[in-house]
Amino acid sequence: KNQVEQSPQSLIILEGKNCTLQCNYTVSPFSNLRWYKQDTGRGPVSLTIMTFSENTKSNGRYTATLDADTKQSSLHITASQLSDSASYICVVRSGGSYIPTFGRGTSLIVHP
Amino acid sequence: SQTIHQWPATLVQPVGSPLSLECTVEGTSNPNLYWYRQAAGRGLQLLFYSVGIGQISSEVPQNLSASRPQDRQFILSSKKLLLSDSGFYLCAWSLAGEVGEQYFGPGTRLTVT
Numbered sequence: 300k301n302q303v304e305q306s307p308q309s310l311i312i313l314e315g316k317n318c319t320l321q322c323n324y325t326v327s328p329f330s331n332l333r334w335y336k337q338d339t340g341r342g343p344v345s346l347t348i349m350t351f352s353e354n355t356k357s358n359g360r361y362t363a364t365l366d367a368d369t370k371q372s373s374l375h376i377t378a379s380q381l382s383d384s385a386s387y388i389c390v391v392r393s394g395g396s397y398i399p400t401f402g403r404g405t406s407l408i409v410h411p
Numbered sequence: 412s413q414t415i416h417q418w419p420a421t422l423v424q425p426v427g428s429p430l431s432l433e434c435t436v437e438g439t440s441n442p443n444l445y446w447y448r449q450a451a452g453r454g455l456q457l458l459f460y461s462v463g464i465g466q467i468s469s470e471v472p473q474n475l476s477a478s479r480p481q482d483r484q485f486i487l488s489s490k491k492l493l494l495s496d497s498g499f500y501l502c503a504w505s506l507a508g509e510v511g512e513q514y515f516g517p518g519t520r521l522t523v524t
Contacts, residue, residue: 388455
């Protein structure tokens with residue numbers, strides 16, 4: 300059964316600090332992995348997508364890594380801002396499937 | 412550019428009443444369409460997906476149903492709502508094919524009382 304596990308479940312940091320969110324998956328065959336940001340009461344928005352051959356991708360202050368051998372991904376946020384407060388969702392798609400597998404998300408709160 | 416609309420934005424319905432949520436996509440043809448539900452503090456649960464008009468696949472057995480009467484219209488319905496149907500309902504689309512990014516609508520907050 301395809302699964303995506305995210306940790307931590309929630310995280311509180313001070314503005315300006317860095318943080319790293321984790322995603323472990325057991326999806327096969329692997330096609331791609333996306334990180335989404337979901338603001339409260341809004342739909343998720345894609346931050347990055349990574350395929351099997353990519354191990355690092357950046358989008359501004361967000362940097363995602365992928366280790367396809369260990370089936371792990373991380374999302375690193377640099378110099379956090381109050382607007383980074385949101386849920387971050389890891390989504391993995393298997394080859395040949397219309398249906399991605401979603402993690403439960405990590406709730407990030409950035410305090411001033 | 413493509414846009415996705417959902418309405419209503421919020422809805423409060425009594426137990427046992429019917430439900431109809433609508434989702435429309437503009438700016439693309441033959442998209443894959445999805446309905447998700449997100450309970451408070453939980454992840455996204457896929458309810459239905461459609462790869463074409465009249466083609467609906469159900470992922471979770473429940474008292475909800477979906478229809479796709481037009482290429483870019485996706486409707487989520489129920490004949491009798493349950494308290495457990497409360498949640499945040501999200502519609503999403505992706506380009507035809509299995510590897511495309513999903514684009515989410517703004518969501519509908521449903522409270523069943």
